[in-house]
Amino acid sequence: MPQQKALIIGAGVAGIAAAIRLAVKGYAVEVFESNSYAGGKLSEFEQAGYRFDAGPSLFTMPQYVDELFTLAGKDPEQYFSYKKLDVVCHYFYPDGTHLKAYADPDKFAEEVNIQTGESINNIQNYYRNSNRIYDITNHVFLEQSLHRLKTYLSKQTVKSILRLFQIDAFRTMHQANQSFYQDKRLVQFYDRYATYNGSNPYRAPATLNVIPHLEQHFGAYFPDGGMYSITDSLVKLAQDLGVQFHYGQPVEEIVVKGGRAEGLKVKGTLHSADIVVSNMDVWFTYRKLLKNHPRLFPENILKQERSSSALIFYWGVKQQFPQLDLHNIFFSAVYEAEFNAIWKEKTIYHDPTVYLNISSKFKADDAPEGCENWFTMINVPANTGQDWDQLITEARQNIIRKLSAQLGQDIAPLIVNESILDPRSIESKTSSYQGSLYGNSSNSQFAAFLRHANRSSNVSNLYFCGGSVHPGGGIPLALLSAKIVSDWVK
Structure with a gap:
């Protein structure tokens, strides 16, 4: 045959x-x-001695x-190797709060308690809830087709269906997070996970609060070669x-x-x-x-409705910043206004949350000696015909102003080369309709x-x-x- x-x-x-x-x-x-x-x-691509991973930068x-x-x-180690991160991400708030998201759950709970005053018990309850959602949804809704009869005939599926009321589908992520935490900084921290699949925490179901479990329980990693x-x-x-x-x-x-x-x-x-x-x-x-x-x-x-897109500045920076790590988040002051700008106004908020990835922290040859490669990203709406050239110019100025204020130094003169990826180029390079990163x-x-x-x-x-x-x-x-x-x- x-x-x-x-x-x-x-x-x-x-x-x-x-x-x-x-x-x-x-x-x-x-x-x-x-x-x-x-x-x-x-x-990936290179520019003037700096190497950049062009797209996804968090490995879980x-x-x-x-x-x-x-x-x-085959033996995976013969092809591919990686190391687990002790600190998943550094978070910077407008009020000066600096939060380290330790991979160890107990250490992270202690860090949150010290930095925000939120009780360790609240944090532990939150992760128990996130774990419960994962247990109910994983084998049925993630690893199998929802469009196949045999999926619904298994004992695992029946058990999950009987527990569907526990996946918190009738509240938004933001509503659920408010019920767990008194501190607005913690609510913002967990609302951010909606962006992991290009959604809005003020509209997306609280079922998506499963995402923190995937990161905290399974950990985050850095592939040895980027x-x-x-x-x-x-x-x-x-x-x-x-x-x-x-x-x-x-x-x-x-x-x-x-x-x-x-x-x-x-x-x-x-x-x-x-x-x-x-x-x-x-x-x-x-x-x-x-x-x-x-x-x-x-x-x-x-x-x-399509998911959100991204605007990324790939910056070669001629200085090193010891206060930064592989993954860094600089939060906006008014989170809901940022999401309203993206989803209702279809534009970029003047104070966007900035994600900064620096792979040279773990892979030194990604940047020249004494320098860093900055993957600088903000969430933006999908492309529906906006004036992106104008939006990009304004966003660049706002991002530089924000990072300079947080880092206590004007970073503009440190940027020695730059490439830009926006929703238009995301669509043309990856055939992602409207430049959306996650489909619908x-x-x-x-x-x-x-x-x-x-x-x-x-x-x-x-x-x-x-x-x-x-x-x-x-x-x-x-x-x-x-x-x-x-x-x-x-």
């Missing part, structure tokens, strides 16, 4: 993971990527990466399994005949396949690659149930993975989407 072939659209981390899993199943796998490099958002739940090597019968080493190691694994990557080869069409995906058209040539997996944003998959089949469009999904937003009670399935209900042998489909965006969930696809495929 001839070997079956799987064709994958896009070499994002989910597409690579899907390729590995299907190769292990015995498929001949080929991946078509429009860019000249793999990784999608999880890519490394077991989902290790699992791919183990599945392939974030891009995740992509690099997985590509090497895939190639060792026989997967072929075709770079600079944008797919023009998913060829559908008789309700079945028969292959892909690339540069006018048909590449036949037994199955097709799209790692492209589901919006572009339909609007661009299936444009000849409008009856297939799931308009109710394609018209949903999670700003509704049932958003988790409304994401696109990992398998087409109208076209046989057509599957979907990546951050725009179930279970969601971010590296861990993107990897899980590939696992769900593999579970579907015979």
Whole structure:
């Protein structure tokens, strides 16, 4: 019997993971990527002696990466290594409060108590609640398809359904966080986790308070070669399994005949396949690659509100700041106003919360000696036609003013080179509709149930993975989407 072939659209981390899993199943796998490099958002670049991870910079739940090597019968340490962070992130508040988020939960609770006066008991109760939500949702809602009957027939699912009232879906994250904490700084701290999937804590369900558990319980890590080493190691694994990557080869069409995906058209040539997996944003998959089949469009999904986007300044800085760490957050003074600007006014708040990642703190050769590579990011709305050039100019000034005030030094003269990534370039480089980072937003009670399935209900042998489909965006969930696809495929 001839070997079956799987064709994958896009070499994002989910597409690579899907390729590995299907190769292990015995498929001949080929991946078509429009860019000249793999990784999608999880890519890298250099400028004037500074190296930057272009996209995701927080690494959690490394077991989902290790699992791919183990599945392939390989030793993960031969491909990929990482270290656990003792301090996940440094937080800076406008009132001068400086909070270190220690990985050790007891040490963190003590730090919070010292810096804010919040009781250790409140912190411990919060994490028990976060852990409970994880226990209920993980195996059912994250690791399996919500669009498959057998998911709902398992004992694990039945147990979870009977406990659904405990996942706190009928309050917003902000409302729930206010019920746990008296100190507004702690409420803001936990509201921030909504941004991990591009949502608004004043609208997103409190179910998302599961996210702190993922970070606190499983920890945060730094890959020894930087974030891009995740992509690099997985590509090497895939190639060792026989997967072929075709770079600079944008797919023009998913060829559908008789309700079945028969292959892909690339540069006018048909590449036949037994199955097709799209790692492209589901919006572009339909609007661009299936444009000849409008009856297939799931308009109710394609018209949903998109997640937020990002504005990133990659700065080469000719000085080192010992008070900063790998991950740093500088909070806005009025958090709700910042989210109103993003979600209601579709603009950038004048006092944005700034995330600053400095990988040279752990990987010294990412910057010249005595210097640092600053990945400086703020959350912004998805692109709906705003005047981004003007917004970027204003945001740059506001960010520099904010960081200079917090650090006690004018940082503008220290910036020796700069690159910028905004919602427009995010869309053009990664095919993420409107530059949204996580597909659709999670700003509704049932958003988790409304994401696109990992398998087409109208076209046989057509599957979907990546951050725009179930279970969601971010590296861990993107990897899980590939696992769900593999579970579907015979």
